[in-house]
Amino acid sequence: MQIQHDAKWIKRLSLLSKQYFKPTFLGAEYIDASVPAMYVGNHTMYGMLDAPMIIDYLYNEHKVAVVSIADHGHFYIPLWRDLYKKFGAIDGTREYVRSAMQQGYSILVFPGGGREVLKRKGEAYQLIWKERYGFLKLAQEFGYDIVPFAALGGDEAYxxxxxxxxxxxxxxxxxxxxxxxxxxxxxxxxxxxxxxxxxxPKRLPFYFQFMPSQSLMQIQNIEELQDFREHIQQQIYTALSELKRQRAEEHAEFTQ
Incomplete structure (x- = not known):
């Protein structure tokens, strides 16, 4: 399987979003381009605002050749699927993900998938991960660390x-x-x-917080895997709360 990464295309399409939302990226010290990893975080409403900026930041700012795991539905639509592929996205089947990892690519995963982007009232910043553990099992199989991240802004843009x-x-x-x-x-x-x-979308600042990488190599059974996933989720929720606090403080300073 051939992975596509068009750096100029990625930068060009994310430029408008960056100018409009003025994103702040935190935790750059936890991004290591020399070691492939699995970046795991929350997906915001419609999924079209956060993902391009994350991919652009990782690829063009940190030289991380990240492959984004996308919902199957994107690849049924002509032209649209070609656009997704230019961002380095692949259909989220285990076969394709395993092939990308065999080639040494880092992986961008939104475990909430299509349901998490199609949010309903009262679901802002909720992680709707169901019983998905396949991404963690693949990370463990290939020795990838998990780099959690939190994305703030997208669930309030609409x-x-x-x-x-x-x-x-x-x-x-x-x-x-x-x-x-x-x-x-x-x-x-x-x-x-x-x-x-x-x-x-409403024009408001976006924030992205990357967190320290974590290994799964000590995981021995499904119970420990469940605990690990819950820990990752709690880290994301905590980071979202901290980002909200930071945003409020910055807004207060700006309006003084």
Whole structure:
């Protein structure tokens, strides 16, 4: 499998976002381009605001050739899938991820996947990781450390107008889910997005916090793996709280 990384394309497409959101990146000391790692964090609403800036920062600022694990649905759409590939993204099958790791690429993982980007009211900055452990098992298999990170800003850039929960709970939609093939195609309602009040995102500062790398080599069983994942999640939640506090302090200083 050939991985695509178009540095100029990545930089060009993320330039507008960087100018608009003025992102702050913290924890650069935890990024080591000489050793492949798995970068694991929260995915913000719609997933189109945070990922390009992270990929651009890692690739163009730190020379980390990171491969982004994307939802299968992106690769069903002509032209759109080509755009994703230019960002170094691959379809998130275990076979493809394993191939990328065999080639020595670092991996960017949002364990919440498509459900986490299709947030509903009351779900801002929630980690919706379900029972996913495959990414950790692959990291352990290839000896990759986990570098957790937190992304702040994306879940506040849009205000939800039509909540997907209201759509999924209608009698009509519930009747559609009774058709097995259709229910599977719609992922039982998970692929239904909430619609924003405006297509133009709010202009607010974004923050990204990278944290120290952590090894899985001491993990011996599924219970320890579960504890490790919970620890990573708690670190992300804590970092998000700290970023909110920092943002509030900076805003207070700016308005004085």
């Amino acid at each position: 205000e939800i107008g039509l909540d997907a929960t209201n759509v999924v709970n209608t009698k009509l939609f519930q009747s559609l889910l009774k058709v097995p093939k259709l229910a599977k195609f719609l992922r039982y309602g998970e692929v239904i997005p909430s619609l924003p009040k405006s297509l133009i």
